[in-house]
Amino acid sequence: MSNRRSRQSSSAPRISDDQMIDLVTKLRQILPEIGQRRRSDKVSASKVLQETCNYIRNLNREVNNLSERLSQLLESVDEDSPEAAVIRSLLM
Amino acid sequence: MASADKLINTDVPEKDVFAFHFLQSLSNLRKQNPFDTPDQKNYRVRKIKKAAYVSMARAAGGSSRLWSRALLRRADKDDNKIVRFSRRKRKVTWKISSKRRRSNQRAPVVEEAAERLRNLVPGGGGMETSKLMEETAHYIKCLSMQVKVMQCLVDGLSPK
Numbered sequence: 318m319s320n321r322r323s324r325q326s327s328s329a330p331r332i333s334d335d336q337m338i339d340l341v342t343k344l345r346q347i348l349p350e351i352g353q354r355r356r357s358d359k360v361s362a363s364k365v366l367q368e369t370c371n372y373i374r375n376l377n378r379e380v381n382n383l384s385e386r387l388s389q390l391l392e393s394v395d396e397d398s399p400e401a402a403v404i405r406s407l408l409m
Numbered sequence: 410m411a412s413a414d415k416l417i418n419t420d421v422p423e424k425d426v427f428a429f430h431f432l433q434s435l436s437n438l439r440k441q442n443p444f445d446t447p448d449q450k451n452y453r454v455r456k457i458k459k460a461a462y463v464s465m466a467r468a469a470g471g472s473s474r475l476w477s478r479a480l481l482r483r484a485d486k487d488d489n490k491i492v493r494f495s496r497r498k499r500k501v502t503w504k505i506s507s508k509r510r511r512s513n514q515r516a517p518v519v520e521e522a523a524e525r526l527r528n529l530v531p532g533g534g535g536m537e538t539s540k541l542m543e544e545t546a547h548y549i550k551c552l553s554m555q556v557k558v559m560q561c562l563v564d565g566l567s568p569k
Contacts, residue, residue, distance in 0.1 A: 340542040343419060347549055366522035369545055373529045376552040383559040384458040388450065390566040391435075391457075 341365050348372055419546040421554060422468055428558045430468040434460035459484060465555040469547070475540070476548045479532025 341362050348368050438456055463484050466477035523541055527533035530545050 337539055337542070340539065340546065343546050344542060344549075347546060347553075363516075363518045363522045366519065366526055366542075369549065370522070370525050370529055372549060373526075373545075373552065376549070376556055377529075379556045380458060380461055380552075380559065383556065383563055384461060385454050386563050387559065387566075388454045388457050390563065391439075392450075392453070 337362075344369055419543065419550065421547065421550040422470075424554055424558060427465060427468040427551070427554045428561070430464035431461060431555070431558055431562075434464040459487070461555055461559060465551050468555075469551045474544065474547055475536065476531045476533070476544045477551075483531065 344365050345361075348365070435457070438460055462480060466480040466484075469477050471481065472478050520538065523538045526545060527536070527541060530541065530548050533541055533544070536544060
């Protein structure tokens with residue numbers, strides 16, 4: 318079965334340029350605040366990839382910050398506060 | 410599968426799927442290590458961060474995406490689980506050598522940016538550029554969903 322899977326991946330059709338453009342467009346749509354440039358595809362593709370890298374780094378930073386805040390919140394909850402009730406109902 | 414997929418699907422599940430998996434991870438964490446020891450703050454933060462990524466990978470469909478597979482495998486390795494069997498299968502299935510990657514080279518300026526992206530997306534190192542873009546689109550959607558879930562949780566738990 319693993320052989321079949323490897324044969325599939327090697328004979329899978331390469332993504333055509335049209336599909337590549339479609340993917341770049343999709344990425345462009347997901348990224349916030351990207352300029353609506355209409356230059357050649359190559360330039361915009363690399364710019365989109367650059368913005369994507371920045372966006373991913375920002376998201377990772379967000380996750381870090383939120384993890385820290387969550388850690389503080391989960392530790393410092395009083396026993397009878399409404400937050401404790403929320404936690405209890407969510408986590409138990 | 411000889412038919413070419415014209416539409417590349419990058420849909421992600423709804424937010425509550427991510428929320429469910431994350432809360433489940435947090436609840437497991439709570440059972441293992443109670444959140445009362447004040448001197449283990451960094452350890453707690455790291456555990457929560459890891460729970461965020463792992464639960465995101467599970468919510469996104471576990472093994473149906475290259476990035477989520479790579480992420481879960483990396484997490485298992487961190488826990489020192491034995492991954493010898495899966496490594497053997499991995500060589501045959503989705504590990505694309507750099508030689509094959511070179512067969513679909515885009516313009517050098519695109520490839521340069523793609524290299525940086527490969528370092529950021531789990532499992533990106535073995536992907537062709539076009540596959541990388543598809544995985545990235547899905548990865549970004551899932552990551553932003555996860556951030557929203559965590560933000561909601563923080564907002565709900567913060568004292569008014």
